[in-house]
Amino acid sequence: MLNINSHVLTVSVFVSALLVSSLTLSVVEQEFVREPADQTVVIEHGDTGYFYLYCTVTTLEADQRVSWFIDDIIFADNTDFRDYSPFVIDESRYFLITLDDSIGSALVVHPVTVATAAVDRGPFKCAITTTSSYIVKTSNVAVVTIYEVPRLGHPLCRMSDPFDENIATENLITLREGDTYTFTCLSDPGYPTVTMSWSRNDVSGSLQEYQWAVNDNGLLFLTYLWTPSRLDSSGLNFTCTVGHPGLLQDRTCTIGGFDVQYTPTVEISSTRTHVTSLTDTILFTCTSDSNPAVNQINWLYNNESISPGNVSRFHFQGLSMEISLFDDQENGVHYVRCELTNTVGTGSADTSFVVDIPPVTTALPTTTGSTTVVELEPTSSTTVTKYAGDLAPAAQQQDGVIIGGATAGVLVVLLIVIIVLVVVIVMKRRNSRPPKSPEQPDVKSDEYAEIGQSSDNVTSAYATVNVAFKSETDGTFAAASVDIQLKAQVATKKGDLNKNIPSGNESTTDGPDKGKVTELEMSKIL
Known part of the structure; x- marks a missing residue:
């Protein structure tokens, strides 16, 4: 009896172990064949996208199913959406599809847009669950990344001038130095937002952007301001x-x-900076850096434009000008300007030179008995003075006077300005004959005068001349003091004219020759 019971117990234990082993084997064999995996959905701006998520298993028990979760919230079982899920599914975009020869389902989401990206990105997972919502096994978690990229053809590069007018960029772009131009880069904003940058000659980060904003068309734009210079070559480029x-x-x-x-x-250059001879010439040459080429040249001499037709002393060839025919009347500093013009504007350069030509002077020969006449013009009242004594011998002792005349046509002369030395003639009576009436002096040709320096570099000199007149009737000498203006340029070398000049004098204003002296005969002192 004991042995029978022992055998029955052994069989029962064996059957129980077999059942447990069978149940354990069944649980172990439930595996996911395909699990949800991360997805990346790239949508072009204005378009839509979609994605698939798969969840299949090796086997399911009678009370088991495949359930779908989003952010740990169950929203579907097998191919049916749960109406009581706290997560409301848009069944117009979410679809559960039964797969042939597979246990499980596929989740299809379409269309996917930027507007739905916040929901559609997940995270998603699936699980084997029982009818009592017990989770038997859970799959991997999948995250869907949704990108919206700019349309093909973006970005767009635009360029505008200071007046906001668009500039065609297909060919060589003509710009002006100093003007400010605007580069604009346009693009769809994208999701997430795109990055934009300007670079010069492909040097990344070489430019500071000016503005980042979205225009009325929903385009994101980035601008950059540029002021070109002549150093910017045609090979320069800007890239967005x-x-x-x-x-x-x-x-x-x-x-x-x-x-x-x-x-x-x-720039202007010259062959010399000083003119010291009448035969000297100066060649001025202009050079320039310009774009486009120079189309006009203008020369100014002492701030006055030179006519190209003036070929008497100005000679032109290309960007050069030669000046000749200088004279001593031009002594001083002179200025030359070269102006070059193209379609953009005018540039200029200045230089100067000095004319320093010595005046040409000649000495008049001294000839006994000759007469040199200087035209005089009275400028004020005449004073007549009488002296006693015979001054003829003293006057005749005067020598060493050389009067030089400047050559005609010289405008600027180092003229020895005349200092008028008063020739004081002391008259003596030679005989006892009574003098004639002073109202009618008998004037002969014995006149004596001394002319001195008064100013430098003038064409007319002012002087006072005292002239002595000897009367033939009574031997009396009369002197007339006259303020005069020399009409000719005279150079005087003074000898010793002041010897034996008495100091006594008596002044009168009488006489018919008062104020009428217009010529000075200087034969006696020559």
């Missing part, structure tokens, strides 16, 4: 780069090929 994680590589647009035009930068 747009970056986005949804793009395999950055997109770019470029503006380049510039013709920067500018006013001429002028």
Whole structure:
């Protein structure tokens, strides 16, 4: 009896172990064949996208199913959405599909847009659950990343002038030095927002952006202000780069090929800076850096424009000018300016030179008995003075006077300005004959005068001349003091004219010759 019971117990234990082993084997064999995996959805601006998530298993028990979760909230079982899920599914976009030859389902989401990205990104997972919502096994968690990238053709590069007029950038772009131009880069903003930057000659980060904003068309734009200079070559280019994680590589647009035009930068050179001879010439040459080329040249001499037709002393050839025919009347500093003009503007350069030509002077020969006449013009009242004594011998002792006349036509002369030395003639009576009436002096040709220096570098000199008149009737000498103006240029070398000049005098204003002296005969002192 004991043995039978022992055998029955052994069989029962064996059956129980077999059942447990069978149940354990069944649980172990439930595996996920396909689990939800991370997805990246790239949508072009204005378009839509979609994605699939799969969840299949090896086997399911009678009371088991495949359930879907979003952010740990169950929202569907097998192919049915739960109406009581706290997560409300948009069944117009979410679909559960039964897969042939597979246990489980696929979740399809379409259309996907930027507007739905916040919901559609998940995270998603699936699980084997029982009818009592017991979770038997859970899959991996999948996250859906949604990118919206700019449309093909973006970014767009634009350029505008100071008047906000668009500039065509297909060919060589003509600009003016000193003007400020605006580069604008336009792009769809993207999701997440794109990155934008300007670079010069592909040097990243070489420019500071001016403005970042969205225009009325929903386009994101980035501007840069540029003021070109003549140093900017035609090979210069500006590139806008747009970056986005949804793009395999950055997109770019470029503006380049510039013709920067500018006013001429002028330099002037000359073959000499001093003119010291009547035969000297000066050649002036202009050089310039300009774009476009110079189309007009203008020369100014002492701030006055020189006519190209003036070929008497100005000679032109290309960008050169020669000046000749100098004379001593031009002594001093003179200024020359070269003005070069192109379609952009005018540039100029200045220089100066000095004319220092010595005056030409000649000495008049001294001839006994000759007469030199200087035209005089009275400028004030005449004073007549009488002296006693015979001054003829004293006057005849005067010598060493050389009067030089400047050559005609010389305007600026180092003229020895005349100092008028008063020739004081002391008259003596030679005989006892009574003098004639002073109202009618008998004037002969014995006149004596001394002329001295009064000023330098003048064409007319002012002087006072005292002239003595000897009367033939009674031997009396009369002197007339006259303020005069020399009409000719006279150079005087004074001898010793002041010897034996008495100091006594008597002044009168009588006489018919008062104020009428217009000529000075100087034969006696020559």
